[in-house]
Amino acid sequence: MERLPRLYVETSFEECFAGEKAVEDCVVIMDNVEVWLGKGEALPGFIDVERSKFLRREVYDRFYLYVDRVESRMLADAILVLPDGRTRIYLRKGDELLLLPVEGFTKTLIANVGNRVRTGDAFAAVTTRKGEVHYLKPPKSGTVVFIDEITNRPHYVYYILPEE
Amino acid sequence: MERLPRLYVETSFEECFAGEKAVEDCVVIMDNVEVWLGKGEALPGFIDVERSKFLRREVYDRFYLYVDRVESRMLADAILVLPDGRTRIYLRKGDELLLLPVEGFTKTLIANVGNRVRTGDAFAAVTTRKGEVHYLKPPKSGTVVFIDEITNRPHYVYYILPEE
Incomplete structure (x- = not known):
């Protein structure tokens, strides 16, 4: 781990x-x-x-x-x-974060805390019940600062600090 | 840029x-x-x-x-x-870095400075003259701290700080 x-x-x-x-x-x-x-x-x-x-x-x-x-x-x-x-x-207090949920039948986390993800990079993937895979990409490039496994259970929420 | x-x-x-x-x-x-x-x-x-x-x-x-x-x-x-x-x-002085050259007919940089790359992630790709694409992956996970465009011209060298 x-x-x-x-x-x-x-x-x-x-x-x-x-x-x-x-x-x-x-x-x-x-x-x-x-x-x-x-x-x-x-x-x-x-x-x-x-x-x-x-x-x-x-x-x-x-x-x-x-x-x-x-x-x-x-x-x-x-x-x-x-x-x-x-x-x-x-x-800093007031910093805007991107809160991006990962919701689906199966969920695969790709980016980890500290990773910088660009708009073209998938930070996670979800698979629907029908077996369709969707890759999740952030609307802005940024750094993953937290992955919340608690408040949106059984799903996840990525917290990304966007680059200005 | x-x-x-x-x-x-x-x-x-x-x-x-x-x-x-x-x-x-x-x-x-x-x-x-x-x-x-x-x-x-x-x-x-x-x-x-x-x-x-x-x-x-x-x-x-x-x-x-x-x-x-x-x-x-x-x-x-x-x-x-x-x-x-x-x-x-x-x-710190004495820190070991991974110096990974990117050499080929065409070279595509994927990871940027600050990116964390894992052993399964490609940080760059090279294409041979015959059109074969090779993805370059690091031997250890780490963070890209520098991409040298000078000393190995016309190629590149990635400097990665490995995680212990």
């Missing part, structure tokens, strides 16, 4: 820190400065809490809770770290 | 700063702290130069100069920021 990405979501200072110590893995962003703290690590003295954003580690499967699924927009800033540990995707 | 990724490569403090000002866009990494500075911006006072790494903006097409093409390894730390501005790929 494939390892999951790590997710960090914007929250309050209090949700990240008790006193000066991080209560969970957190990322602090102050203007052009980023600090990546593990649980138990101390907030550096040069951080001005008033000017900073705090992102706290969250269970990856809960990503969809931070998306307005009616407006298809991010409800908070978030950072995804892909399983290779080398790739980070920065999402 | 597609915009190019931005590339930052590790260098010395002196190549990034004249006095306290950045002479070019630079990223400073001190332990778990990252500072992204534009040209002309000042080095923050909390940065200890001795403990820090300095990465300087470099022309993307020169990426291959920072790869040992015999050993297929990175010669320096580097960061790629993909054209969407939201995705960063962190490469």
